[in-house]
Amino acid sequence: MRVFQIIGYHNSGKTTLVEFLAEELKKRGLKVGYIKHDPKGKGITDKEGSDTHRVKNYTEKTALVSPTQLTVWFMKDFKLKEVLKFFEDCDVVLVEGFKGERGFPKIAVGDLESDTLREEIVLRVKGKDDFYGVLEWILNQI
Amino acid sequence: MRVFQIIGYHNSGKTTLVEFLAEELKKRGLKVGYIKHDPKGKGITDKEGSDTHRVKNYTEKTALVSPTQLTVWFMKDFKLKEVLKFFEDCDVVLVEGFKGERGFPKIAVGDLESDTLREEIVLRVKGKDDFYGVLEWILNQI
Numbered sequence: 001m002r003v004f005q006i007i008g009y010h011n012s013g014k015t016t017l018v019e020f021l022a023e024e025l026k027k028r029g030l031k032v033g034y035i036k037h038d039p040k041g042k043g044i045t046d047k048e049g050s051d052t053h054r055v056k057n058y059t060e061k062t063a064l065v066s067p068t069q070l071t072v073w074f075m076k077d078f079k080l081k082e083v084l085k086f087f088e089d090c091d092v093v094l095v096e097g098f099k100g101e102r103g104f105p106k107i108a109v110g111d112l113e114s115d116t117l118r119e120e121i122v123l124r125v126k127g128k129d130d131f132y133g134v135l136e137w138i139l140n141q142i
Numbered sequence: 143m144r145v146f147q148i149i150g151y152h153n154s155g156k157t158t159l160v161e162f163l164a165e166e167l168k169k170r171g172l173k174v175g176y177i178k179h180d181p182k183g184k185g186i187t188d189k190e191g192s193d194t195h196r197v198k199n200y201t202e203k204t205a206l207v208s209p210t211q212l213t214v215w216f217m218k219d220f221k222l223k224e225v226l227k228f229f230e231d232c233d234v235v236l237v238e239g240f241k242g243e244r245g246f247p248k249i250a251v252g253d254l255e256s257d258t259l260r261e262e263i264v265l266r267v268k269g270k271d272d273f274y275g276v277l278e279w280i281l282n283q284i
Contacts, residue, residue, distance in 0.1 A: 001230055002284050005237045005248045007259070012252030013269075018236050020273045021280065025234055028281070033232035035225055037239030060232055063225050065240075070216040072228055078212040083177055083205050086214055088143055090175035090202055092167055094160050095147045097179030098207075106147045110154030117149070125155075131162045138163065139170070142144050 001033075015051040022058035034062045041066035092142060105141075107134055143175075157193040164200035176204045183208035234284060247283075249276060 006014045018034060025032045034055055056062040056073055064071045080101050087093045095104065099114070105122045108114075114121075123134055148156045160176060167174045176197055198204040198215055206213045222243050229235045237246065241256070247264045250256075256263075265276055 001226075001232055001235060002280075003226065003235045003237055003246045004280060004283075005240065005243070005246045006251060007239065007241050007248050007263075008251030008254050008267075012254070013267075014238050014251050016270075017249070017251055017267060017273060017276065018238055020270075021236055021277060024277050025280070030233040030284070031231065033229040033235035035222070035229070035235060035237045035240075037237075039239070061229055063228065065220055065222070065225055067219055068217065070218070070220040070225060072214050072216075072225075074212040074214075075210065076212070077209055078207055080177070080207070083207055083212060083214075084143075084145065086205065087175040087177070087203055089173065090143055091172040093143060093145045093175040093177060094163055095145055095177045095179075096156050096160055097149065097181070098147065098177075099149050101147070104145045104147045106149050107159070109148060109150030109156050109159055112150050112154070121149075125150075125159060127155075128158075128162075131159060134159065135163060135166050138146060138167070141146075142172070 015055065019051060019055045019058070022055050026058045032059045034059045036062070036064050038064050038066040041068055092138065157197065161193060161197045161200070164197050168200045174201045176201045178204070178206050180206050180208040183210055234280065 006018055008014050022032045022034060036052060052062070052064070056075070060075055062073045080095065080098050084093065099117065102120065106117060106120045107123045107125060108121045109125045123137060125131070125134060148160055150156045164174045164176060178194060194204070194206070198217070202217055204215045222237070222240050226235065241259065244262065248259060248262045249265045249267060250263045251267045265279060267273070267276060
C-alpha cells in the first residue's frame, strides 16, 4: 500500500486530479483507494454525478472522513455475515430486510405472508401501537 | 452482540419501527448497530431528513448493503492512520486533504503557500497539462 496526498486550497481542483489518477491507475490494473477529508462534514457522496461519486467507481474502497463520522464504501458484494463483523462491539444490531437469511429472530411488519419464514417470525407488528411491545421484547432478550 | 431482523413488504413501515427502536435502545445506554438491505442499490442515506439518515444518528454504526457496494458509517472521529487500516489491500491510496498530516508525499494543486509543508511537497500541479506527469511519477514509485 503506497499513500499519496493531494493537497491544495478549496476549489483548487484536487478532486479533478484524483478522478484522473484513479481512472488511469485502475486502467493499469491497480487497486485504488481514496480517502477524502471533509472537515466541515458537508460531503455528499451518494448523489449521482457528484465528483466524489464518480471517483468512487474507480476505487476498491472510498472513505469520507468528517469530525463526527467516517463513511467507507466497499465496492463489492458482501454477505450479511461479513457485514456483521463490523458490528461486533454493538449490543444490539437491527437488520432491516434480508428475508432470505436464516438463523436470526425476525420481527414481521405489516401483513407479510410467508410459509417458509413462519417459524423464524417471533413477533408481528401491525402498527405503532405495537412498537413498545417490540421494545420490551428486545430488552428482555439482551 | 444480539441481532434482530425486521422484515416486511416494501413501504410497510420497517424503517419507522427501526427508528423508534434505535432511539429507545440508545436512550437506555445500549450501543446500537443498523444494517439495511438495499437490493436495488437505490438507498440515499447522506441526505438530511431521509429516514435512514435519522436512524444513523442513534447508532454507533450503520451499514447499507447493495449488490454492488457496502456503505458503512462509523459515528465517531477517526484519525487518518486508523482509516488507512481499511485500505491495506489497496496498491495505491489517494488521500485528499489532511494538510496537517506528516509523513506522506504530498502533491500540491494550485498555488498553495505553506512554509511548513514545503519539504513534504514532492510535486506541484498548476493545471490539467500537469496531470500525466503526476501519473508517471506515481507509477514510478510503486
